[in-house]
Amino acid sequence: MKARLSICNLAVLLLTMTVAFNSCVKDTVSRTYSMYTPVYKTSAEVRANIKNDAPLPVKSPGKMFVLGNYIYLNEIDKGIHVIDNSNPANPVNKYFIAIPGNIDLAVTGTTLYADLYTDLVTIDISSPSSIVVKKITEGVFPFRRYSGNFVADNSKIITDWIKKDTTVTTDLDTHSNTGVLYFDAMALSSISPSASNKAAIGISGSMARFTLLNNYLYTVTENALNVFNISQPQNPVFSNKINLPFGIETIYPFKSNLFIGSQTGMLIYGIANPAQPLQAGSFSHVRVCDPVIAEDNYAFVTLSSGTRCGGFTNQLDVVNIQDIQNPKLVKSYPLTNPHGLSKDGNTLFICDGSAGLKVFDATDVNNIKLLQTIAGMETYDIITVNGLAMVVAKDGLYEFDYSDKNKVQQISKISYNK
């Protein structure tokens, strides 16, 4: 009986405690993250500041363009590094051109084209030490979108972001989105590759979104192909806009065609009339990222998966484009996480993400052979020209001598200053 009373008393005690402490029962999560606040300037202030500045350390490199002895390397959202590559064993970071919002660039002759958020900036670089802004074509690219519900003041230009670490504590399951700002990749347009080896036209990587062909500058946004007439190079005239399916990523010119990489396939646009590109063919694949290069009979497409790209495919697709209206897959080769690629003769270079730079013998597209893997770097994009490969990697801009394709050797590196 005593025991029963004790149990009753205890049950009452425990139930009382349960009720009394119920308000103390709580699951929380404290999230520490970085928040970015924009720094604005007026358009007039920004435009007045586009000039040769002293060189800045490379921190967040983007796309690059090579013309003659100079490498033009984008500093994401900040501008362009001008690197004197007269001696590839000792490249010299010479100048920095401040262009806020810049992502892409293209160079032809003495003219540099670059995006400044929604505007296209045309710069005379005939004297690299004293550049001159020749024209600003306003509003030709879409407004940038930001995540985290951030809406920019479009009457001004964001020139920088102030980073602040902050901690927010919330009840569990309510911490999914606290407003960190991430740029939206596809909201930007940029300038892309010109594979043509004409002396006066620069060469870009396969990741580019601007390209130069004949007297036209072609740029792609996430869902459009823009055409600029540059018969007067320093006075580009916006001449046409062709709507494309959503998910456009890169553009690559070859002969009379533009090869446009999208998240779901490769589009081929013929430019018999360069002001009015017309779709000539297409090749579909699963939803992934896919830079593309092309030559006479074959196109080489790297498919990579990732957070933005989705999918689970990482491979090289070789596509027969002899019948441009009906491209056919020749063969797929598995890779780790391929990105930019370049081909010189029968030597194919692929930036395979964390697996490094891979060099292939592509003499027989049905039997592409790996010649060399240069590991120890996370590679993004590559340009090859005259036995010299310039590689943008996570930790630096590398240069390799591939005059002997069986023995590609590093000759220099500009390390980033993170």
Added chain:
Amino acid sequence: MKVVIVFLLSFGMILPAIAQDNLLDKKLRFSSINQVGLLVGANKESALVQSINGIKKDQWFAGFGAGIDFYIERGVPLFIDIRRDLTIGKNALFLYADGGVYVPWLNFIQKERKLNSKVSPGAYYDAGIGWKLTGKNKRSFLLSAGYTLKQDKEEKMMQSWNPMFTGFESNTESYSYKYRRLVLKVGIQL
């Protein structure tokens, strides 16, 4: 709440059979406490099991404990336990306090959810009051209620956009999870 009531009523059926004489431990001796528990939190009810092994003398006990805590995410609390009998006799009230570290031990599904994360240990504590019924051979039946916290930390690799399409930059976000629960435990002390 229904689960709590069922849990308590179950003791009403098994306790009377165990009631025995209580003897104080005048000499230092090894003692082992093995318990199962019900955790009542803001998001769900769950269970724990634990074993505490240490030394006992008079009204005091001190030992090292380890267990498995299944609340939200599975983990192993490793802790020091100190407890004291408030009364003497075969029916005794006692207070206990545990403090230590909680080591996440995620199951397969939980690991899948945190593929890009690094999970690390956090603090663990538990304190409460209980009732002890001591029988033959100094074996005791324990029933207790307390308030417990477990904490773990997560570093999540986030990727912010780099316009090179391929060039996502990795950022780390850190999370500190704190689970504050009520705990009802039943067990045996040897």
